[in-house]
Amino acid sequence: MSLMANLYVGASGMTTSQNALNTTAHNMSNVDTDGYVRQQVSQGTRAYQTLERRIEQIGWKQIGTGVNYNNCKQVRSDFLDLSYRRESGRSAFYDVSLKALEEIEDQLQEMDGSEFAQSINNLWVSVQELAKDPCSAVTQSSFVTRANEFITRAKSVYDGLVAYQENMDSTVKGMCDTINKYGDRIRELNEKIVDIESGKQERANDLRDERNLLLDQLAEYGKIDYQEDVFGNVAVLFEGSTFVTSDHVNHLGVDTTLESSAGYATPYWEYAAKTVDNKDGTKTVVSIDGAHVYDLTQNISTVTNTDIGKLRSVLLARGDHNATYHDITEDTEFYNRNISQSVIMNVQAEFDQMVHNIMTSINDIMEAAESNPAFIDGTVGNAKDFTLFVCANEQDKLNYDISKDKPAGSILTGFTIKNSQINPKLVQEPTLFTFRTIDGNEDNTTTTLLKEAFTKEQYTLNPNVTSRNSFITYYNSLVSQVANSGDVYNSIKEAQEQTVSAVEAAREQIIGVSSDEEMEFMIMFQNAYNASSRYINVVSEMLEHLVNTLGA
Known part of the structure; x- marks a missing residue:
């Protein structure tokens, strides 16, 4: 040469x-x-x-x-990428669950600076004082006042749980919009990468970096699967359904009216929803049967990867309605499938069950009392006019009277925190129920039954719990259950964070830029x-x- x-x-x-x-x-x-x-x-x-x-x-x-x-x-390492995205999604799932439990603990422990447990204790003390001197106007007035304090604080705690439930619900649409945005951008990057690399002369590395970062971020919202074809397009599955293809993105929609009586947001696949055409050219969704993104009745399991993604975690923690004692039935399968996996609904149901049992027990004892001034002159009616707790409106009262003869889990409204209040007659005149027998003596039988109602250990938190509680210990058991669940979730979250950190460090060893090495x-x-x-x-x-x- x-x-x-x-x-x-x-x-x-x-x-x-x-x-x-x-x-x-x-x-x-x-x-x-x-x-x-x-x-x-x-x-x-x-x-x-x-x-x-x-x-x-x-x-x-x-x-x-x-x-x-x-x-x-x-x-890059495809294996480490897959591991990182799966484990980061699982970490996001338990992070949301833990935060929900911490918020519930705050709602239960403190209410306007006063612990709710104190209102239960005050009511119990008032019952004890009433038993010492049943006919005293002071003890009778204290009993009604403490009962009113109890139901007022119970409503406040329950409303706090509902408010947090609604706050979680408000994030669902934003999450779905973010997921759709990621999908649209991934499809745009697919087109650009194919255009650049089709000539086989150069690689669109920076665009690939952006696309991989989007896959990392998308994996935090749900379980994803993806595959790159020979042309450079990445097809993405989200929760097992087609999400991003080479030329299309299947968007997530959010329903707040069709299937949720409480109006909570339900994610669904827009392409699978049943719609009707409007005269103005738009479409109206009439059914999302078969279009749901999630089956929230599935058991949460790492084996089946049903514990991945913050969107699933928010939907599970939030639940689909405001739970009451009606949701705690003897049907353990129903409870485990529909209630127990939602930390908010579970606590709502258990809390409402406690208040319901206290209210109905006191009412039943007062209704069964043998003496009442009303029976002397016959002008008032029957003893039900003097129950301590009443429903807030006539329809709820009718449902309550009927539901007492129905099995647990009745669809009737019944006697819940939201529809109950102190009897207005006793608020105006606390001594109306005199706790005096018809012959003028102190009604010690009724006050003794009230004391026994508070100390009798016959109530369980839910169908999965065998230990029984009294009214005095029930609330502490409820708080302990939430705290124990929080400890479990916290342990899982910490272990998951360590796993994510280990995988991320291993991946960083491969994909990361070392300034010293680059200088060499x-x-x-x-x-x-x-x-x-x-x-x-x-x-x-x-x-x-x-x-x-x-x-x-």
Whole structure:
């Protein structure tokens, strides 16, 4: 090969070294960029030039023609990417669950600076004082006052749980909009990547970095599966359903009217929903049967990957309605499938059950009392007019009277926290129920029954719990249950964070940019550039010497 051709060998070395320096500089400038993956230069030899071929020779006589800049590749681990996205989604699931439990603990322990447990204790003390002196106007008034305090604080706690439930519900649509936004952007990046890489000349590495970062972020919202085709398109499944294809994104919609009587948001797949056409060209969704994104009756399990994603966690923690004691039935399967997995609904139902039992027990005892001034003159009616707790409106009262003869879990409204209040007659005149027998003596039987009602251990928190509580210990058991669940979720969350950190560290070892390492590469490529430059200078001097010698 001529000396003139050797100039191209040196030129190829300088060009390749310059490209490698540019890549290294690009890595250095993106050390702190989220989602950036370090790039490596792939170099190769250009085609050799064959000068002579002989059968008796072991090898042909060839000379090199220089170096070639083959590719600028990303360094990733598909296995670590998959592990990181799965474990980060699981970590987000338990993080939301833990925060919900912590909020519930706050709602139960404190209410306007006073613990709700104190109102139960005050009511119990008032019953004890009433038993000491049943006919005293002071003890009777204290009993009614403490009962009013009890139901007022119970309403406040329950309303706090409902408010938090509604607050969680308000985040559902935003999450679905974010998921849709990620899907749209992934599809746009698919198109750009295919356009750039279709010529087989370069790689759209920065666009791939953005797409991979979106997959990382999408994995926090739910379980995803993805696959890249030969053209560079990434198809994404979200919760087992097609989400992103090469040319389309199946959006998530949010229903707040069709199937939830409480008006809570239900995510669904828009393409699978049943719609009708309107005159103005729009469509109205009439049914989302078969279009649900989640089946929230599934058991939460790491084995089946049903504990992945913050959206599922929010929907589970929130539940689908404001639970009452009606939701705690003897049907354990129904309870476990529909109530127990929602931390808010579970506490709502157990709390309402406690208040319901206290109210109905006191009412039943007062209704069964043998003496009442009303029976003396016959002008008031029957003893039910003097029950301590009453329903807030006539329809609820009718439902309550009927539901007493119905089995647990009746669809009737019944006597719940939300529809109950202190009897207005007793609020105006606390001594109306005199706790005096018809012969004028103290009604100790009724007050004794009231005391026994508070101390009798016959109430369980839910069908899965066997230990029984009294009214005095029920609330403490409820708070302890929430605290224990919080400890469990906290342990799982901490373990999950360690798993995510370990996987992220392993992945960072591969995809992360090390400034020290890049400096070494920069020095190496700079020296290679200088060597190529020196090589050209040597060839140039040789050519000059030959030209000058031959010319002489």
